[in-house]
Amino acid sequence: MKMRAYYLIFTFSVLFLFSVKQATSTRVVIGAVMDKMSRAGMETNVALQMAIDDISRQTNQSFVLKMINSRGEPARAALAANRLINTEKVQVILGPHTWQEASRVIEISNQGQTPTFSLADSNPTWALERWPFLVQASTSNQDAQMKAVAAIVQSWDWRRVTVIYEEDTDSTFGRFMPNLLKSLQDVGAEIRHLVPLPPYATALSEQLMRLKRDQCRVFLVHTSLKLATQVFHEAEQMRMMEKDYVWITTNTITDLLYSVNLTTIFSMQGVLGVKRHFPEGSLKFVEFKKRFRLKFSLAYPEAENNEPGISAVEAYDTMWGVATTFAEMNTQIKNRSQLFLEKVSRIDFIGITDRVHAIGRKTESSHIFGVVNVIGKSYRELGIWKEKSGFSKQTSHRAIYNSSMKDLGQVFWPGESMHTPKGWSIPSITDSMKIGVPAASLFKQFVNIEYDPQTDNLSCKGYAIDIFNEVTARLPYYVSYEFIPFNGTYDSLVEQIYLKKFDAVVGDVAALADRCKHADFTHTYTASGVAMIVPVQSKMPHKAWLFLKPFTKAMWLLILAITVYNGFVIWLIERKHSPRLRGTATDQAGIMIWSSFTTLFSLNGGKLHSNLSRIAIVVWLFVALVITQSYTASLTSMLTVKKLEPTVSDIETLKTNNAKIGYGKGAFVARYLKEVLGFKSDNLKNFSSPQEFAHALKTGDIEAGFLNGSYKLFLAKYCKSFVLAGPTYKVGGFGFAFPKGSPMLNDVNKALLEVFESGKLRELEDKMIGAERCVEVDSISDDEITLSLNSFWILFALTGGITTCALTIYALDGLRGRAAKFTQQISNVMIMILKHWGHQRKRFSRKVSDAEIPEDPHTAT
Structure with missing residues (x-):
């Protein structure tokens, strides 16, 4: 009896403790549908088990995981979801990594009103609206990733990209196309070809051969890792992983690069990849990584790599998000699914690598991607790309960002090349x-x-x-x-x-x-404008003051001034030697002016008495000879050279005279003449060749003609017969035309500007009109014949300088004579003064001597 009593007490104690534990803990059944054959599925399986163990150890929650293997088949995934909801009575489902499977699971779970966390890499934007029980747990951001790809393309100035993507019934991978197309257009690039591949491609060699025959050498691969492995193996066999080729992979491939075998790595040498980035330096992740390696190696001993990837990180944090949501719920409430979804939108905690934050029913997407380069047995992380910032080698707050990935360091390109590929090459066969x-x-x-x-x-x-x-x-x-x-x-x-x-x-x-x-249209390569061309007519000058035209006004004034100046100097020097140069002031002024102008025509050297005046006259006569001969030549040219002027000066004269007008056949000029310039249609005639056009102008069949762009060439050929008249009317010049929105237009415009700036355009233009260029032109304007001071200033300086020197010497000589005469007069005065002083001194001395002689005493006596 006593033993039985103890047994009953122990039994009741166990039941009591169990009931207490049940009262303080919550048992939640979690379902999961994964492809356990894939790397993502294997990592998710281990990470979920680790999360459940950690949650049970650190909280009072109890989770039971029910995982069913979908084997990557959407139909099996749908059956698994139905079984988990109806048989296992799960409260939450964690969905597969592919959208083909996830969409089937979500459809079943939505009917059963069971919340489903989708771990699919790509979810359409409309999915959350269609399925109210869907929660997007993946942090993938397709829009940001396509911008990262476009930034890589822009960094190396590639203009065309061939896209290889995986095709499926739900067009999973095709949904990224709008984001990619817009991102490439923003950087001035375009999609050259779209190559959809079925999940189980059997004709890869044919598809790749068509790409090899094309000129584009930049390939973007956006497929599953399994299909990408086939693509790169086939590309290596076809020698498409060599120099001049560029291969870029998205995160669906690059996120799992660490798990592929060496055979696949060696077939991907030189590939650039974009992968989802997550910090790996936190203490929580380091601890998680150690435990994950051990558990993964035990669960999958045949796997070559036991490193945790983004799939393991997202699965672990998602399970903790589920646990956090259930912890905030009341277990007695009936409509738990709706409350659960409301709580999900408030998820905010620190995960094993970074903060986990939900916005609505969607985990906040990452805007940072890693850029990797496949080298040797693995890959090298070149740096990161951050939306709205650019590329950087670091992720710290002090990181320096650049718009180009060239600052990330040397890239190892396919074919072991260290030189950046151009992105294109000349194929053997291409469409023209x-x-x-x-x-x-x-x-x-x-x-x-x-x-x-x-x-x-x-x-x-x-x-x-x-x-x-x-x-x-x-x-x-x-x-x-x-x-x-x-x-x-x-x-x-x-x-x-x-x-x-x-x-x-x-x-x-x-x-x-x-x-x-x-x-x-591209930039125009000719002058823009419609010009009027008219014949020229002869114009003979008949002007009363024509004789003054050979020299400018300043020239005439200087000739007059230097002539009068020379005459004055000669008169001044010669007037003391010639009595005829003396007389009244009026006579002397007349003689001075007369001698000034007579020296222009004769030397009169025999009548000059001073060498100074002779030198001045010789130099002035030389200058006068040059001036008179130049005047004669200039006046002769004005009288003999034929002057040409346009027959019509403006379009108003043509309209008034109701004149006939010509234009080039097939040109738009006719419409411009009628609608803009106001000419009558009956007065317009078109011509199909410049010869007919010129003949009509010469014969008077038309009084004027209008040409656009090509008028320079016409005038070069008929330079002596026609001239431009009136203004040039601005219209479009000649350019190249391309389809509207053509991606080539920007490149062609840039290349056209390079042709302009290099001087090649001028060289081609000179080559075109060189044979027709005028060497001589009959018409010479009066301004071109008129002579100015610029042609004679040295001669004027010479004669003026010589004359001034003669005047200076004459003046100095005169001053010297006057100085000598003055000195003589001073000397005479001084001599007279000295003589007078001497005479006075003698008289004084005599008086003194007479007063000082004593009287002789003897004589006195």
């Missing part, structure tokens, strides 16, 4: 662009189509063709093209681009507003 050219250009110098009957081939030459060839040679990729003549108007030629019959138009085609409806 169809370039339309006008078959009947007004000037053959722009576009000249020649037919060779022996080879039955057409060849295109000319100024426009040469410029286009120069432009394409400067493009950052190879362009194959062929010229196709078009018989029709220029408007119809441009319209063929809109009709997709031509890929571009090259020729003397003006860029006009109406034509921009059908195509986009």
Whole structure:
């Protein structure tokens, strides 16, 4: 009895303790649908078990994990979800890593009103609205990742990208395309080809061979790791992992690179990859990593790598998010699913690598991606890319960001190349662009189509063709093209681009507003403007004051001044030697002026008495000789050279006279003449060749003609017969036309500017009109013949200087004579003073001597 009593007490104690534990803990059944054959599924399996153990140890919660293997098949995933909800009675489901499977699981769980955490890498934006019991647990951000890819493309100036993606019934991988297309357009790049591959591709060699024949050498691979392995193995066999090739992988491949075997790594040498980035330096992650390695090695001993990846991190943090949500719920409430979803939106805790924060039913996405480069047996992390910041080698707060990844260091490219690939190469077979050219250009110098009957081939030459060839040679990729003549108007030629019959138009085609409806134009390569060309007529000068035209006013004034100056100096020097130069002031002034001008025509050296005046006269006579001969030559030119002037000076005269007007055939000038300049249609005539145009102007069939862009060439050929008259009316010059929105347009414009800046355009223009350029022009303006001081200032300085020197010497000589005379007078005065003083001194001395002689005493006595 006593033993039985003890047994009952022990039993009741155990039951009591169990009931207490049940009262203080919550038992939650968690379901999971994973592909245990995939690396992500294996990591998730181990990480969830670790999370459940940690939650049970650190909290009062109790979790039971029910995981079913989907084997990567969407149908099995749907059956597994149905079993977990109806048989296992799970309260939450953790979904697969692929959207094909996740969409099936979410559809079943939504019907059973069971919250499902999707770990799929790519979830469509509409999924959360369609399925109210869906929670997006993955931190993948497709929009930011495509911007990172575009930033890599921009860093190396690549312009075209071929995209290889995995095709499936739900178009999982195809949903990234809008983000990629927009991101590439933002950096001036385009998608060259889209290559969809089924999950189990069987004709990879055919697909890759078509890509190999194309010029684009930049490939973006966005597939599952399993399919990517096949792609790279096949590409290596086809020698597409060599020099000049570029391969970029997205996170669906790069996130799992650490887990692939060496055979796959060796087939991916030189690949650039974008992977989801998570900090690995925290103490929590270091501890997690140690435990994960041990458990993973025990669970999967055949695996070559036991490192935890982003799949393990997300699974572990997701389980803790589920536990945190259940901990805040009341276990007695009936509608637990709705409350659970409300609590999920408040998830905010520190995970094993970073903060886990939910916005609505979606975990906050990461905006940081790692950039890696496959080298040797593994890969090297070059740095990171952060949205709105750029590339950096560090992730700290002091990190320096750059827009280009070139600052991340040397990249190991395919083919063991250290030089950056151009992104394109010349393939053996490629599609050629169809370039339309006008078959009947007004000037053959722009576009000249020649037919060779022996080879039955057409060849295109000319100024426009040469410029286009120069432009394409400067493009950052190879362009194959062929010229196709078009018989029709220029408007119809441009319209063929809109009709997709031509890929571009090259020729003397003006860029006009109406034509921009059908195509986009490059920068113009000729002067923009419509110019009026008229014949010239002879104009003989009949002016009363023509004799003054050979010299400018300043020249005449200086001649007068130097003449009077020379005459004055000679008169001054010679007047003391010649009595005829003396007299009254009026006589002397007349004689001075007369002698000034007579020296222009005769030397009169025999009548001059001073050498100074002779020197001045000789120099002045030489200068006068040069001046008179120049005057005679200039006046002769004015009287004999034919002057040319336009027959019509402005369009108003043409309108008043109701004159006939000509223009080039096929040009838009006719519409401009009628609608803008106001000419009558009956007065307009078109011409198909410059010869007909010139003949009509010479014969008077038309009084004026209008040309656009090509008027320089016309005037170069007929420089002595026609001239420009009136203003040049601004309109569009000649340019190349491309389809609207063409991605080539920016590259062509840049290359065209390089042609301008290099001087090549001027060289081609000189080559075009060199044979027609005028060397001599009959018409010379009066201003070109008129002589100014610039031509004679040295002569005037010479004669003025010599005359001034003569005047200076004469003045000094005169001063010297006067000084000598003055000195003589002073000397005479001094002598007279001295003589007078001497005489006075003698008289004084005599008086003194007479007063001082004593009287002789003897004599006195």
